[in-house]
Amino acid sequence: MADILLYRPHFVAFIILFLLGMYIMVVNPNLVKKLIGMYLMQTSIILFFIILAVKKDSTIPILLDSATALPPEAYANPLPHVLMLTAIVVGVSTLGVSLAMVIALYRQYSTLEEDEILGKMK
Amino acid sequence: MTSNLPGFLFAIPFFAAIVIPVVGFTNQKFCRPIALGALVFLSIVSVIGLSEAVSHGPLSHEFGGWAPPIGIEWVVDGLSGLLMVAISIVSLIALVHAGPLVEKELSDRVIPFYSLSLLLIAALGGMVLTGDLFNLFVFLEIGSLASYVLVGVAGGRSLHSAFRYLILGTIGASLYLLGVGYFYAETGTLNMADLAQRLPEVIDSRAVLTGLLFIVLGLAIKMGLFPLHGWLPDAYTYAPDSFTPLLTSVVTKVPLYAFVRIAFWIFGMTTVSTQIPILVVLGWVGAVAAIVGAYLAIWQENFKRMLAYSSVSSMGLFMLGFSLGTETGFAGGLFYVLADTLMKAALFGVAGAAIYQCGASTVTDLVRLRRNMPWVSTALLISALSMVGIPPTAGFFGKWHLVVGALEAEKYFAVTAILVSSMLTALYFFRMFQRVWAEPLQLVEPHVLETPFPIRISLGVLTFGIMALGLGSDLVMGLIFESVIPKGF
Amino acid sequence: MIRPHDSVIVHTLARVFTPIIQLFALYVLVHGHHSPGGGFQAGTLFAASVILSILAFGIQGSLIVLERRAIILGGIGILLYAGIGLLPLILGEEFLNYGELPIPGMEASARRHWGILGIEIGVTIAVAATAVSIFYSLSGRGEGEGKYYG
Numbered sequence: 149m150a151d152i153l154l155y156r157p158h159f160v161a162f163i164i165l166f167l168l169g170m171y172i173m174v175v176n177p178n179l180v181k182k183l184i185g186m187y188l189m190q191t192s193i194i195l196f197f198i199i200l201a202v203k204k205d206s207t208i209p210i211l212l213d214s215a216t217a218l219p220p221e222a223y224a225n226p227l228p229h230v231l232m233l234t235a236i237v238v239g240v241s242t243l244g245v246s247l248a249m250v251i252a253l254y255r256q257y258s259t260l261e262e263d264e265i266l267g268k269m270k
Numbered sequence: 271m272t273s274n275l276p277g278f279l280f281a282i283p284f285f286a287a288i289v290i291p292v293v294g295f296t297n298q299k300f301c302r303p304i305a306l307g308a309l310v311f312l313s314i315v316s317v318i319g320l321s322e323a324v325s326h327g328p329l330s331h332e333f334g335g336w337a338p339p340i341g342i343e344w345v346v347d348g349l350s351g352l353l354m355v356a357i358s359i360v361s362l363i364a365l366v367h368a369g370p371l372v373e374k375e376l377s378d379r380v381i382p383f384y385s386l387s388l389l390l391i392a393a394l395g396g397m398v399l400t401g402d403l404f405n406l407f408v409f410l411e412i413g414s415l416a417s418y419v420l421v422g423v424a425g426g427r428s429l430h431s432a433f434r435y436l437i438l439g440t441i442g443a444s445l446y447l448l449g450v451g452y453f454y455a456e457t458g459t460l461n462m463a464d465l466a467q468r469l470p471e472v473i474d475s476r477a478v479l480t481g482l483l484f485i486v487l488g489l490a491i492k493m494g495l496f497p498l499h500g501w502l503p504d505a506y507t508y509a510p511d512s513f514t515p516l517l518t519s520v521v522t523k524v525p526l527y528a529f530v531r532i533a534f535w536i537f538g539m540t541t542v543s544t545q546i547p548i549l550v551v552l553g554w555v556g557a558v559a560a561i562v563g564a565y566l567a568i569w570q571e572n573f574k575r576m577l578a579y580s581s582v583s584s585m586g587l588f589m590l591g592f593s594l595g596t597e598t599g600f601a602g603g604l605f606y607v608l609a610d611t612l613m614k615a616a617l618f619g620v621a622g623a624a625i626y627q628c629g630a631s632t633v634t635d636l637v638r639l640r641r642n643m644p645w646v647s648t649a650l651l652i653s654a655l656s657m658v659g660i661p662p663t664a665g666f667f668g669k670w671h672l673v674v675g676a677l678e679a680e681k682y683f684a685v686t687a688i689l690v691s692s693m694l695t696a697l698y699f700f701r702m703f704q705r706v707w708a709e710p711l712q713l714v715e716p717h718v719l720e721t722p723f724p725i726r727i728s729l730g731v732l733t734f735g736i737m738a739l740g741l742g743s744d745l746v747m748g749l750i751f752e753s754v755i756p757k758g759f
Numbered sequence: 760m761i762r763p764h765d766s767v768i769v770h771t772l773a774r775v776f777t778p779i780i781q782l783f784a785l786y787v788l789v790h791g792h793h794s795p796g797g798g799f800q801a802g803t804l805f806a807a808s809v810i811l812s813i814l815a816f817g818i819q820g821s822l823i824v825l826e827r828r829a830i831i832l833g834g835i836g837i838l839l840y841a842g843i844g845l846l847p848l849i850l851g852e853e854f855l856n857y858g859e860l861p862i863p864g865m866e867a868s869a870r871r872h873w874g875i876l877g878i879e880i881g882v883t884i885a886v887a888a889t890a891v892s893i894f895y896s897l898s899g900r901g902e903g904e905g906k907y908y909g
Binding site: 170186235 | 404407408411415418419422425426427429430432433436437440441444447448451454455
């Protein structure tokens with residue numbers, strides 16, 4: 149347990165962010181704050197993938213001249229970065245759709261708290 | 271063998287989904303012909319694809335010319351070809367059925383409805399055909415976003431159900447992505463075939479176990495498996511009646527297909543039964559889901575809500591069938607999945623037609639169907655008998671093969687669960703029969719006419735399909751055993 | 760109605776920054792082939808410049824005035840992307856395999872270079888139009904106000 153905290157603090161940060169995002173989403177009654185929790189949770193998963201891509205003493209994977217041979221240890225792994233570009237786009241689209249839904253809910257019930265909406269729906 | 275056909279299976283609904291808003295802003299009348307034409311074209315191409323895959327072996331398409339495992343490939347083999355045919359034909363029938371309903375309740379939102387429905391169908395096709403785990407996530411999210419909006423497009427109570435569906439669905443997709451991350455960290459590849467080859471060496475690591483658990487949890491939220499089904503009753507009940515046949519018949523089946531592909535093709539049947547015994551857990555979860563879903567359906571007065579809990583019960587039966595661990599159990603589960611797409615589309619189509627034509631939303635009000643709506647009441651009768659499991663409908667043969675598979679695997683709790691849930695299903699459907707057909711007709715019932723032609727023809731085709739699938743079940747089971755189940759399962 | 764901001768500092772800075780942001784967006788788009796960047800990032804930057812000018816100058820300050828027109832522009836962007844992808848599929852190769860298109864006078868690597876650039880331009884147009892239309896629907900004053908969620 150102690151060596152996880154000492155040598156791999158980034159994984160601990162990912163776990164804390166993920167659980168924090170989920171806690172906000174579950175506990176908070178305000179709809180917009182639930183969306184903040186959802187986006188925080190998705191961002192923590194993006195952080196997890198980026199952690200997988202890091203190597204010790206590596207540089208950015210940009211090819212400056214194509215004449216020399218490429219040792220794979222010298223470059224950080226670009227594949228998780230590319231995957232996470234797509235995941236960021238997916239997160240932004242989900243946020244856009246959910247904000248539009250929250251605005252429609254507000255226009256209908258004129259409140260943003262979930263318990264009041266449930267009360268008005270009865 | 272490489273082929274162009276899977277590319278067309280993606281391009282047809284995708285292009286139709288983009289062209290519909292661009293063309294439809296000039297004249298709204300063009301939306302429906304473009305959508306239906308694209309789906310007819312898609313059905314023809316998917317049938318051609320399935321016959322090619324069955325006779326000549328799996329078709330594979332490498333996007334961008336990059337060979338796997340570096341590139342993304344799409345594969346049409348027996349399982350994905352069969353599901354693609356089912357998705358395209360059932361969604362064509364569902365969109366034909368939706369015509370009059372869209373004009374009545376969504377009259378100013380016709381363009382978003384057709385465009386998003388086609389985008390959803392393109393995404394479902396993409397999920398079924400892809401051979402890459404991250405590509406599956408992308409299409410999962412595209413389809414889910416389209417269905418969140420379509421569930422909420424009716425305004426009113428559907429907005430809150432759509433919001434709840436959005437939150438829970440996003441949690442599910444994020445958990446799936448986390449699981450894919452663990453697999454990538456341990457093996458370094460995202461391609462399904464390559465992962466299947468690299469997995470046996472690292473099968474004992476905790477990362478693989480954690481990844482599998484996250485993926486199963488995420489997909490279970492998406493498909494509405496019992497404890498994680500919280501979004502399902504509200505979403506099915508309050509979604510617009512034009513969308514519910516499409517939503518209930520195909521949208522929850524595709525995450526189930528994803529689970530089957532990952533558990534049986536990547537891990538292998540013996541691995542998930544003995545080394546990482548998730549099938550044991552999922553068998554019990556499925557059994558409980560089947561019984562509890564059927565029990566909760568008995569107490570519902572709203573017809574769509576009753577059918578929603580019935581869907582929860584059916585999903586439990588699918589999971590039970592797939593977790594039996596034998597070839598017969600798997601084939602029975604797959605046959606019952608195909609039968610259920612037709613049955614759910616028919617039942618929710620009847621519910622939509624009843625609300626459209628005579629405002630009947632509760633089970634007691636369905637008595638208005640009896641006098642003048644022969645097509646709708648026949649469809650209701652056949653599909654309800656099929657859900658209970660009365661021969662010679664497709665539902666009977668599905669449950670029959672499930673019970674035979676469970677007896678073969680000697681899992682007697684599964685046999686008990688299937689029989690108990692069938693009895694409970696019979697309870698609420700026969701109560702519905704009694705209310706609809708056995709009670710004396712009031713003389714002051716409002717005079718209702720038969721439904722418009724699109725509703726009639728779609729319900730008729732679905733009814734015919736249920737009977738045909740039941741009578742031809744030998745052919746379909748033979749096809750499944752020959753082409754779907756790989757040798758040495 | 761989004762009214763123009765009434766501070767001279769905001770007006771001046773918005774007038775200075777909007778073309779700089781758009782120029783940077785074009786730079787990010789074209790250099791996506793050689794350095795971090797590409798279609799989605801450029802589209803978001805472009806949309807940010809449009810939103811900045813709307814926030815500073817009111818609705819009249821925007822280039823894409825109507826929400827309906829923004830969605831059509833987004834559709835054209837996606838059609839550009841998917842059309843370039845579909846062309847090899849019709850001609851017999853795979854989807855998005857623009858290295859095999861029979862254009863004379865260019866070798867395969869040059870064809871891939873120009874193919875990627877064309878695709879990224881389509882993606883930029885689509886993303887910029889979509890982001891601006893999201894902004895319009897959230898501000899509640901797009902042309903379809905009250906139209907889609909009655």
